[in-house]
Amino acid sequence: MPTQDIAISLTDVDKRFGGLRAVKNVSMEVRAGERVSMIGTNGAGKSTLFNLIAGVFPVTAGSVSMFGSVVTKQNTAKRARNGLARTFQTSRLFEQLTAAENVFIALGGRGLGWKSIFPASRLAQKWTRVAQLLHTVGLSTEGDRRVADLSHGEQRQLELAMALAADPKILMLDEPAAGFSPAERQQLVAMLTALPADITLLLIEHDMDIALQVADRVIVMHDGSKILEGTPDEIRASQVVRDIYLGGGHA
Ligand SMILES: Nc1ncnc2c1ncn2[C@@H]1O[C@H](COP(=O)(O)OP(=O)(O)OP(=O)(O)O)[C@@H](O)[C@H]1O
Numbered sequence: 065m066p067t068q069d070i071a072i073s074l075t076d077v078d079k080r081f082g083g084l085r086a087v088k089n090v091s092m093e094v095r096a097g098e099r100v101s102m103i104g105t106n107g108a109g110k111s112t113l114f115n116l117i118a119g120v121f122p123v124t125a126g127s128v129s130m131f132g133s134v135v136t137k138q139n140t141a142k143r144a145r146n147g148l149a150r151t152f153q154t155s156r157l158f159e160q161l162t163a164a165e166n167v168f169i170a171l172g173g174r175g176l177g178w179k180s181i182f183p184a185s186r187l188a189q190k191w192t193r194v195a196q197l198l199h200t201v202g203l204s205t206e207g208d209r210r211v212a213d214l215s216h217g218e219q220r221q222l223e224l225a226m227a228l229a230a231d232p233k234i235l236m237l238d239e240p241a242a243g244f245s246p247a248e249r250q251q252l253v254a255m256l257t258a259l260p261a262d263i264t265l266l267l268i269e270h271d272m273d274i275a276l277q278v279a280d281r282v283i284v285m286h287d288g289s290k291i292l293e294g295t296p297d298e299i300r301a302s303q304v305v306r307d308i309y310l311g312g313g314h315a
């Protein structure tokens with residue numbers, strides 16, 4: 065398979081924070097369009113691995129590639145321009161603006177093409193895209209509400225719309241269902257399942273139902289190491305996974 069078909073490739077990646085080795089010699093590949101969930105108990109190194117992929121901080125050792133190009137030394141902005149989008153644990157929303165206005169801002173100047181020389185059609189096109197994105201995340205009727213008045217779940221849905229506004233090739237979500245009600249969880253699964261097939265999805269999720277429903281493949285992290293990967297069925301049947309969660313003090 066040509067390397068451009070590999071959306072993300074990590075080779076022997078290590079991350080130390082002082083004396084703590086948070087990620088230990090992790091190698092993994094995610095194919096373009098693949099849906100991969102990362103699971104593991106608290107402190108396993110999942111978010112750190114995300115940050116290394118996004119370029120939030122440098123690796124201590126090893127290399128990171130996106131679509132066949134080594135990006136190990138690239139900053140987050142460069143990786144974002146090359147098609148990587150992610151949501152953050154802490155909200156980056158403009159609380160006093162409406163949901164639609166937040167998405168409008170996230171769109172920036174992208175995707176306008178030759179029509180950008182005609183300001184009116186350019187604006188209309190952007191608002192159409194805003195409406196599409198709000199619809200995608202299940203917020204089509206909430207566009208005019210201020211972010212401050214949205215529920216926690218709706219705010220997380222809006223963050224997803226904003227990540228999608230960048231038209232990403234790779235979407236990374238760190239615990240998107242945190243704080244969600246059961247109904248919101250099912251909505252999230254439906255939304256992730258309905259994402260365009262060419263988007264590569266990397267998901268960290270403590271809710272095992274969501275992690276296994278959405279994924280083609282699951283990677284299990286434990287104590288900084290990748291200890292297992294397999295299909296959702298293989299993970300469901302795995303004694304190793306059961307042992308980790310029973311013995312690992314999983315929240
Ligand atoms: N910026 C940092 N500085 C120092 N130590 C850190 C930093 N980020 C993470 N760690 C440590 O690295 C280890 C792995 O943390 P990480 O956040 O990657 O785990 P996680 O698998 O995402 O856990 P959780 O499921 O609780 O979110 C932990 O021991 C954590 O305290």
Ligand SMILES: [Mg+2]
Nearest residue numbers: 110111112238
């Ligand atoms: Mg984490």
